[in-house]
Amino acid sequence: MIRAVDHVRQMAAYALADLGGEGTISLAQNESAFAASPKAVAAGQAVLAQMPLYPDPEWTELRAAIARVHGLAAKNILCGAGSMELIGCLIRAFAGPGDRVLGTDYGYAYAASATAQAQADYVKARERELTVSVDDILSSVVPETRIVFVCNPGNPTGTLIPNSEILRLREGLPADVLLVVDQAYGEFADAEHDPAGIFALVARGDTVVMRTLSKAYGLAGARAGWGCFPPQIAGEVRKLLNPNNVSIPSQAMAAAAMRDQAYMREVVAKTAAIRDRFAEGCRALGLEVPQSHTNFVLMRFASPEQVQAADAALRSEQLLMRGMGGYGLNDCLRATICSQQIMDRALTVLKGVLT
Structure with a gap:
């Protein structure tokens, strides 16, 4: 057998x-x-003749569009077949047997699945009134904790903690604990909560911020997600990403959608x-x-x-x-x-x- x-x-x-x-x-x-944006649909259709070719492994056009919108360095951006691919590779790169990944009561369930693939332990910190609690996360950190994974806004709750709480969380975590902020629904909160301060955490070298084009951009079928990574973290994650992971039409559609803010x-x-x-x-x-x-x-x-x-x-x-x-x-x-x-x-x- x-x-x-x-x-x-x-x-x-x-x-x-x-x-x-x-x-x-x-x-x-x-x-x-x-x-999705009509411009995104048109961009996807325009590149269909390129299908005999492999996709751009550097996501050049898409990275440039993301960087321009969010004021980021393109070199710090990694793209995946949805943010799920990036989450899975990140956890496998930085957690293993005997390690802990700390999420919250109602955090994104895929983080637990990816942790199991890495043979690490997934632990949940308590949420209060269906909302992430920074104090409960900090009190749940133990020496074995390698990654803290926070969804903000939350799924499936839809609730949100202010950016100041994310900054307080990062300040309270040990320097050797990686903070992952999953902002799959960030575009629905950006108008009232400027994300620049959260993206700025990446420069510390100990924080990753994830986003996707599946929700606000209407491209769930394209499977295009992205994250902003410190260079040393990005280098390890890239070892696990599938090469040519985002198709030619998906890259073209995602870039056009990003430009159509x-x-x-x-x-x-x-x-x-x-x-x-x-x-x-x-x-x-x-x-x-x-x-x-x-x-x-x-x-x-x-x-x-x-x-x-x-x-x-x-x-x-x-x-x-x-x-x-x-x-x-x-x-x-x-x-x-x-x-x-x-x-x-x-x-x-x-x-x-x-x-």
């Missing part, structure tokens, strides 16, 4: 969203409610307006909905049984939200923001269940 190595056999597969049957509308994967900001504003209207409607029904700084909302019901009833009613109308049992939130559903019409339909279903 052919057997996988022990630590792989003991791992659980990363849990993907249930997408339902044919005709189901998914509100489960935090995809954009709006199409006006379109992205318009998408963020429209998404936020639909999100806030839906959240208020849910609160009017008695649901607990924390303030979201993302393209989704988390809804807390009175009981797990009420969640099951709501889920069944939504499915009967071919609407599918994400159950949060995997995060220990059996009394919650998470709803990706879709068009206003779809969110109104979902709210009508929830009203029927709750009243």
